[in-house]
Amino acid sequence: MVSVPTHVSVVIPAYNNERTLHACLSAVYAQTHPPTEVIVVDDASTDRTREIARQFPVRLLQTPVNSGPAAARNRGIRASTGEVILFVDADCAPTPTALTTALDILGQTPGVDCVHGIYLTEPLYDDGPVEAYRLLHAHYWRLRSVGRVRTAIFALCAVRREVFDDVGLFDERLRASEDVELSDRMADRHGIWLSAEMTCHHDDDSRLGSLLRKQFSRSQLLVPVAVRERGPAGLRANRPAGVLATVAALASLPLAALTPALLVLPGAALVWFAAADPGLVRFVRRQRGTAFVGFFLALHLLVHLAIVGGAALGGLRFLLDRDFGPSRQLRPRPGR
Known part of the structure; x- marks a missing residue:
């Protein structure tokens, strides 16, 4: 048995998330283990994201220009004070026991310093068959890999602060695969656990053109990130x-x-x-x-x-x- 952390900072990077941020924050404040602080990092949104954030008792940070999720998360890490940092994407609504589940695993599993969860197959908002495809696939490939893994997906992820003190922060040059790159630095010294009980509803891509453009853009970093991986390959979404x-x-x-x-x-x-x-x-x-x-x-x-x-x-x-x-x-x- 290891120590069970209780002081938790929630960091939510947000960019033009007016559609989902209210649901995200409502879910964060409904956790069975209440977070100590909630930090929303607005990455130069042009919609009502900041206005919605101010409806909650969050600490709102703003970036002057859009810099990507890695930079937004880093700013939240630097501003936070918790023993554990729970990262939640602004288009995710964690189920009420998500944080409790993560803390239980951190406290009961020696060597594990990072716990991340899975998307449920039920979307945050039902936008049709393309979104259904996305969530079914995302749920399945995570579910088949539960347990100790080498990759953390930071859409819903709890990490002990000491991990960042040891391996550094997110690589701000990356606008995709930044979690895979950071996981590669973590995995040999800080155990990573994928939990099927730490869950959230996600508002995923629902338009085919947008989905394919995003996949094409993000996959451009697969080769450089894979080439520079030091250990065995981590999680892979596709066979x-x-x-x-x-x-x-x-x-x-x-x-x-x-x-x-x-x-x-x-x-x-x-x-x-x-x-x-x-x-x-x-x-x-x-x-x-x-x-x-x-x-x-x-x-x-x-x-x-x-x-x-x-x-x-x-x-x-x-x-x-x-x-x-x-x-x-x-x-x-x-x-x-």
Whole structure:
């Protein structure tokens, strides 16, 4: 048994979150373990985010220009006083026992200094089938990995303050994969736990174009972050077989220009893709029925295409620009 921390600072980075911030803060203040302080870091919003934050007894910090979630979280860390910092994204509403669950795990699990949770399949606001796809996939891949992991997802995540004293803060050069990069610095010395009981409702992407653009943009950092990982790979949202099947489909499609008979190659790759994660297919069928599975797989393929394209571009940028990707000065010093 280790010490159970009680003094908790909640840090909420927010950018144009007028739609969800009230629900987020209401859920934070309804926790069974009340937080000591709640800090909202407004990252130069242009909507009513600050006005909504002021409806609650929060400490509101404002950045002069939009700098991304890493910089916003760092500002919140520096301003906080808690033994534990609970990070909550402004489009998430934690369930009432989320913080209590995290503190129990921190207090009862030796070597664990970071606990993060999972999205529920029920959205914060129901915006249709694209959002349903997102939440089903997000819930499933986290659920299959519960327990000790090497990656923390900071949408709902409790971390002992001493972790940041040891490994440093978020890399502010990164606007995506910043949690993966920080986790890589943490994992060897500070245990990370993924809990199925620490949950939240999430307002996820609901428009296809926006979803694909975001996936393409974020995946550009996959290669530089992965290249600089020091230990074994951490959490991965998608099965390698599915990614390889997507690459095979793309690579073999031009061959059909030679003869229609060669369409069998991308066709076989698509069958491989559909069969790459049978557990996911069974999960979607249980949750939404057989009819939804086809829509889910079609959208899943489009997302994979965006990820593969973004990763390819990011890999090229990494080769041509040594400043693209994580900051090298944030790497842990040898022997620490």
